[in-house]
Amino acid sequence: MPNASTRPKRVRRHRRAPREDPARNELVSRSLESAQQCLFNQDYGTAFVHYLLALNLAPVLKDFARDSFRFTLFKWAEELDSLGRVQDLFDCYEQALELFPVDEVIVNSMGEHLFRMGFRDEAAGHFHKALKLKPDFPEAKENFYRVANWLVERWHFLMLNDHQRNRKYQQAIQKAVQSGCSTVLDIGTGTGILSMCAKQAGASEVYACELSKTMYELACEVISANGMKDDITVVHMKSVEMEVPRDLPHRVSLVVTETVDAGLFGEGIIESLIHAWHNLLLPPQSTQDAARSPAETGRVIPAGATVFGMAVECQEIRRHHRLCVTEVGGLSMSAAGGLHSPVSCSPDADDSSEPYTTERLSRLPGGYSALTAPFQALDINFNNVQELEGLCTREVTRFSLPVTQAGVLDALAVWFQLHLDEENSLSTGPQEDTCWEQAVYPVQTHSNCMMRPGDELMVEVSCEDAYLRVRSVAVVRDGHEFSLEDSDLSVEPVGGPGAVVEAELCSALSCLQTDSLREQSCVLECSEIALLNNTHYHQSFSLALEKLLSTLRPGPDTRDPNTEGPACDPLYVLDVSEGFSVLSLMAARCGRVRAYSSVEKDQHQTVLQLLAQGNGVQGEALEFWLNHVEDDSAVLQRPDAEKLWSAIILDCVETCGLIRQKLLEKATLARCLLEDGGRIFPQRIVVYGLLVESDTLLSESAVQGREPTLGFNIAPFINQFTVPVHVFLDLSTLQCKHLSQPAELLTLDLMNSNENSIHQQVEVKVNSSGRLTAIPFWYQVHLDEAISVSTFTQDSHWKQAAVVLQHPLEVTAGETVQLGVHLHKSSISITACTKREEPGMMDGTSSTQSLA
Structure with a gap:
């Protein structure tokens, strides 16, 4: 046989070139x-x-x-x-x-x-x-x-930065485990912090479930990094789908959860706890069986909750949920019928309505006024399955609330006290320093409901579909009950009994008119309602449009003597605003204009048609552009093969405070579709910024501090989802210290892209020493050279945004901070460093932010 140890001789072979095919x-x-x-x-x-x-x-x-x-x-x-x-x-x-x-x-x-x-x-x-x-x-x-x-919603960071909330949950879990609840299920585990608290307290078995795939994977990483991978079992599923023994080996003695929102029940805690009591938890300890040990009985943390509410006056809530003006940009709004936001707890509200919205009342611009004292609306025991099951079938409870202060009834504000156990509780009240917002139930009426001391506000509380529904239904005044749905309480009945009768007759007539308007009622987004209420915005657009169209409209001496009409065709105006907009209708009123609206929803088109009829606009003067366009993505095109646009209205800024995606690309295309002298609205946008110190923005953007959260290493994992920009910001009420005056950061010229600088260095002088933690920004939107609107005013429908630095900069009064502003397509990024340092040598002290 051949010698196996013999090595083959090395022969250099020339690599053969691949054969051509x-x-x-x-x-x-x-x-x-x-x-x-x-x-x-x-x-x-x-x-x-x-x-x-x-x-x-x-x-x-x-x-x-x-x-x-x-x-x-x-x-x-x-x-x-x-x-x-x-x-x-x-x-x-x-x-x-x-x-x-x-x-x-x-x-x-x-x-x-x-x-x-x-x-x-x-x-x-x-x-x-x-x-x-x-x-x-x-x-x-x-x-x-x-x-x-x-x-990873921003409230995760707030919760983990809420030291009081973390500590009280830890104490309640520790107490329950040490009393004998050794098997634990954490429903909606999030980062896994409550599961780790249970294991740290000595629980023998800990299970956790999480529906979000991202949060499930994050929890697995966190638990593994804290050395509990083999001690805590995490499953990626909804708790109501879990079964014993398929998903749990046996029933557990303790369920911990924080699946509560501002309205308490909005995250489905009632459904999940009913399912847990029937399928996952040991039976609760009853008075007849008091001898059973805690290990043989089931319990829930939190143990229950008490819901509170009060009536409030708040202009900020009012302008986002009902129309507060009678005309918009010169258009009478009476023909529009009832315009209201999609937030309604009315019994006849459709499925698209939400029963409440959420606000942090302490931060609302203009503040709020309490019209009544707080009242206890509901009390619920999470350790009583019969009470949980009967919640949805409870009879509607009516409360009579004495009005303590005169004002306009704008909403009912609701919060709760979460009872973790007999000793530990958390409050989400508007005066508390908490990670929760409050639930807001706006009053949806066609006119202001004036309250005065001595009135009694009738409020109904129910839990239909396991949602907390709180609504104002009537006012008792001078012994007479007025329904908020049917009566105009802006005019108070005065005088003797005859005056009251007369007021009731007027109320009946008002009811007939209201019913007629309800047939034409239309739901608009809260931001669209606020836009209609932005008087300065529409007045500015009306002036700018009229100025432009008057310059393009031929004078009387240019008429063709052989024709009766003008020598030129109508002017063409296109409004491609996002959502509901009346700007096209404002243009159509200017005479000899064919205005096209990009409003898409049938209901919204109907409202514009009604407004056109009510304001004397001829039918052919207003058309809906998307009805003429085959592909919605190709909205920007000529009105027809022979025509060009006199004006194109672009929607440039999102409500949240960011520049709209692909704005500059749209502007480039729009410029090619304009006739000579035509214009894009707005003409240019100037970005302004401000240096501030704000611990609030830091806590809402990332888990803060170098110390582990309750001793657990969580921050490095969840902070991977930190974003360098905070949106939907109210700068007027933000808790912050101004470190500089506002500075112009960048100009976006939509009519001349050659004027846009791609890279720009801006020096901002520091006028107050402190830690530079964020750079809030907003826009001055120039419709032409003389007319502009700001996104940072009291009546603005826009919010502001802010770049948040991951590593704050210590700055001293008198020195200069250098901001690097960079433009890429429609995306703006901002970096910050002190001028005494080289921008390229910051070693993590700069932060980049993308606006669009």
Whole structure:
């Protein structure tokens, strides 16, 4: 046999060049030519197939064809999306990623499609992968910031920074475990902190469930990092789907949960606890069986809650939930019928309505006034399953609240006291320093309800569908009961009994009118209601539109003598504002104008038509642009083949305080569609900023401090989801210290893109020493050279936003902070450093923020 130890001789061989395959090369060449021809013909689907064939046969050409392939993929994906061919769309992306597995642009684009279709967890994974492939990729960075707000809501940071809340939960859990509750289930575990408290207290078995995939994975990481991986079992499912012994080996003796929102029941705690008592918990200890040990009985933390409420006057709530003006930009609003927000606890409210919204009352601009003393609306025992099951069938409870202060009834504010056990409780009241907001039940009436001392406000409390519903129904005045739904309490009945009778007759007539308007009632978003109430905004637009159209309208000496009408065609105005807008109708009133609105909902179009009729606007003067456009994504196009626009109104700023996505790209396209002398509204946007010190913004943006939370290492894991921008900010009520005067940061010229600086350094002088923790920003929106509106005013429907520095900078009065402002497409980023330091040597002291 051959000698196995003999080594083969090393012979140098020349690597043979790959054999040319003329047929393959010809096929590749023809496929690329066909792809180019299909692109020219806008046949993107066929072009995509040709590119797939060519690049699979000749991978060496991938770098050469990358840009064209991307363009083809994105165009074809847009078509598939518009046709609703979702599976085909994702199949194309899978094929593309097989060819280009580390292409950050394709990975990010697939994440965008996933996010738009509601697959947030999967989208986050793609954005995160794109950032790993290219850490400075601005689109992926901004997308990840946006999806992070969905996946890990900001209240997680507030809760973990709420030391009192953490300590009291820990004490209640420790007491229960040490009294014999050794098996624990944590429902809605979040970061896993309550599960770890139970294990640390000595529980023998700890289980946790979490519905959110992101939070489930985060909890697993946190528990593992704290050395409890083998002691706590975490399952990714909803608690009401859990069964024994499939998901739990046996029933547990303690359930801990914090699945409560501002309205107490909004996160489904009633449903989950009823299911737990029937399926997951040991039976509760009864008076007949007091001899059973705690280990043999079940209990819940929190043990129960008490709900409180009071009537309030608040202009900020009022202007977001009902129309407070009789005209908007010169348009009478009487023909619009009843316009109201989608927040309603009325019995006849549709499924799209929410029974309440949430606000932090202590931070509302303009504040609030209590019209009644607080009253106890409800008391619930979470350790009594019969009480939980009977909650939804409880009879409506009516309360009579004495009015203690005169004012307009705008809402009922509700909060609760959470009883963790006999000794520990937490309050979410408006005067408490707590991580919770308060629930707000706005009053939906067509006019102001004036309250005066001596009145009694009738309030009904119910728990239909396991939601807490609190609503004002009537006012008792001088022995007579007036329904808020049917009566106008803005005019008080005065005089003798005859005056009261007369007032009741007027009330009946008002009722008839109200019923007529209700038939035309329309639901608008809270921000859309606030927009209609923004008088200065609409007055400014009305003036600017009139000025522009008057300059484009021919004078009397330019008429054609052979015709009766003017020599020129009508002027064309397009309003592409997001949501409900009356700007197109304001333009249509200017005469000889064809105005087009991008309002999409049928109900909103009906309201605009009613307003047009009520304000004498001819039917042909107002049209709905999306009815003329086949593809919603191609809104910006000529009015017809022969015409151009005189004015295009762009919606530039989101309500939350950010520049709208792809604004500059839209402006570039809009400029190409304007006639000579035509204009984009707004003409330019100036960004302003301010240096502030705010511990509040820090606590709402990340887990603070170097000390572990209750001794557990949580911050490094959840802070991965920290975003450097805080949105929906009310700067006028933000708890902060101003360190500088407002400074102009950047100008975006929508009429002349050549004027936009891509990189800009701004020096801001510090006028007060402190820690620079954030840079709030807002906009001055210039409609023309003389007319502008600010997003930072008392009646603004916009909120502000702020860059939050992860590492605050110590600054001294008199020194200068250098801000680096960078523009990429419609995305703005801001970095900060003191001028005495080199910007490139900051070592983590700067923070980048993406606006759009």
